[in-house]
Amino acid sequence: MENKTFYHEILTDHNLHPAHKHDLHDADYVLEGVNPNCGDDIWLKVKINDGRIEQASFLGDGCAISQASADMMLDLVIGKTKEDALRMTDLFLRMIQGETTESELEELEEASVLQNVSHMPARVKCAVLGWHTLKEILENE
Amino acid sequence: MKWSDKRRREEFPFFCYREEIYLDHAATSQRPQRVLDAERVFYEKQNANPFRGLYELGMEATDAYERARKTVQNFLHAQYAEEIIFTRNATESLNLVAYSFGCHFLKEGDEIIVSIMEHHSNLLPWQMVAEKTGAKLVFLECGADGTISKEQLDFAFTERTKLVAITHVSNVLGCQNPIEEVVRRAHECEAVVVLDAAQSIAHRPVDVVLLDVDFLAFSGHKMMGPMGIGVLYGKKKWLEQMPPFLRGGEMIESVSRTGATFAPLPHRLEAGTVNAAAAVGLEAAIHFIHEIGWEEIRSREEELTAYAMNQMEAIPEIHILGSKDPKNHSGILTFTVEGVHPHDVASILDADHIAVRAGHHCAQPLFAHLNIPSATRASLAFYNTKEEIDRFVDCLKPLRRKMGYGK
Known part of the structure; x- marks a missing residue:
């Protein structure tokens, strides 16, 4: 039987040493995302300036997938325009549904390590938690 | 052997x-070949809707189903076959007691004791009964290792206790609860005991007369039987007083435009076409347990x-x-x-x-x-x-x- 684990160094490193897990006092938007299944609970904080994500962070608890995924997401979107960030979000959500091409995967950089989550329905919600929360913030901005 | x-x-x-x-056996067990065979053979060789057909085959199907009930009766050491009600699973069994007994016989001011380690299936029905009747839910606490102490029992039981819903074995800790002591105290204050045996039934013999519980629920699928068959045992004196849980086919005596009289036990509490094949499969699982x-x-x-x-x-x-x-x-x-x-x-x-x-x-x-x-x-x-x-x-x-x- 094939081993489809996605717990490699990139993921565990983002989980144990997240770069963006801290408070952000002057955030413009703060939104909670909850996945009752795993008990994952994150607070996403975003500061937007002139249509661009100037700074962002997250706080909360949860499984390694939810935490690492949120951290990798922020690596990718900080500094990007709102439109670009939404495009990334869309790309990631499509990757989790197994609908992305190789070149699209490259755009997602480290976050592409989560592509095998698409084979694990029970963990999809953990992987997309941060992304859904960001999408909600950006779409309602 | x-x-x-x-x-x-x-x-x-x-x-x-x-x-x-x-x-993951606490979620569901695997099934031996003979259980799968028993279910299949029922459909292959005896299939008809039990209780309806006035033909030989229909009676055979009825006999197979009722024989399975007898086997469950003996398995639980129950006094009467009509004390065995077939349901879909333990959850349905517990809901049956909650709706047909709890909602009818409990009232404002009464107290329902549930242990803190209940599976949601033996908690939510009682939360519903409390909400509908005005009865109060009282929690029986446990220590970190799952032990329920004498002091905790002293604290939970009062003269207002009318029903105790407790699990035989915790689905998280695996510990066995002191059912004999709970039953003794409950019966002292004329309260009934509803025992959730879902996690114990595959692991140890259960004797409902010795335990003297008023109701007992379990699922077939955790004891190597098929999914979709469960059992509610209830003392005859309680089941006889309980109004039907579900209404419809095969649970009536006669029906008029405005009303109906109901069939005697156990059929009164088994509305609609029964899962006869699964009952026969459960019977095979019981025989398998006894053989081992x-x-x-x-x-x-x-x-x-x-x-x-x-x-x-x-x-x-x-x-x-x-x-x-x-x-x-x-x-x-x-x-x-x-x-x-x-x-x-x-x-x-x-x-x-x-x-x-x-x-x-x-x-x-x-x-x-x-x-x-x-x-x-x-x-x-x-x-x-x-x-x-x-x-x-x-x-x-x-x-x-x-x-x-x-x-």
Whole structure:
């Protein structure tokens, strides 16, 4: 039987040493995302300036997938325009549904390590938690 | 008779097709060939809608179904066959008691005792009864190892106690509750006892007369029977007074434009076409248990549980919930791994094809009480092997390293 684990160094490193897990006092938007299944609970904080994500962070608890995924997401979107960030979000959500091409995967950089989550329905919600929360913030901005 | 590992495994076709190490028996067991055969043979050779047909075949189907009821009666040592009500599962059995007994016989000011370790199936129905009747829900607390002390019993029971809903064995801690003591106290204040036997029924003999419980519920699928068949045992004196839970076909005596009179027990509480094939499958599972023997099941499970506990306890970051005594686990080993979320534990084990459960195990109040967010659960059956336990432990050992610790 094939081993489809996605717990490699990139993921565990983002989980144990997240770069963006801290408070952000002057955030413009703060939104909670909850996945009752795993008990994952994150607070996403975003500061937007002139249509661009100037700074962002997250706080909360949860499984390694939810935490690492949120951290990798922020690596990718900080500094990007709102439109670009939404495009990334869309790309990631499509990757989790197994609908992305190789070149699209490259755009997602480290976050592409989560592509095998698409084979694990029970963990999809953990992987997309941060992304859904960001999408909600950006779409309602 | 002592069964060899090989002989036990050969009874279960699942292991011919799948390489998984299946350690989720507290969720559902695997089924021996003879249970699958019994269900199939009913459909192949006896299939008709029980109780309806006035033809030979219909009567055969009825006989097969009623024989299964007799087998369950003997299995539980119940006094009367009509005390056995077939349902879909333990959840439906417990809801039946809650709606038909709880909602009718409880009133404002009464108290319902539930233990803090109840599966949601034996909690939510009583929350509903409390809300509908104005009765009060009182929690019976337990210690960290699951022990319910005399002081906790003293605290929970009052002269207003009218019903006690308690699990025989916790689906998280695996500990066995002091049912004899609970029943004695309940009956002293004329309260009835509803026993959730879903987690005990596959592990130890249950005698409803000796236990003197008023109601008892279990599912067939956790004791090697088919999914979709469950049992409610109730003392005849209570079942006779209970209004129907569901209304419709095969539970009536006569129906007019405006009303109906109902059939006698047990059919009054089994509306609609019954799951006769699954009842016959459950009967085959009971015969299988008797053939293996309770002593063999118990000693084998204890041996495997002790074997697993010993090795797990040797890993410093792993903490097993509940008793230190393998005898008080009913094959259930729920554990936490320091710094690793239970869903990650389960996913990593899954990558090595080991099936365990992770989360709150439908017992959120217990986890809140123990102050643990969630945990991973490995649950064994007598047909697991030591080699499987070894592979499970071999995957636990490097788990924290795999998650990036100690680098």
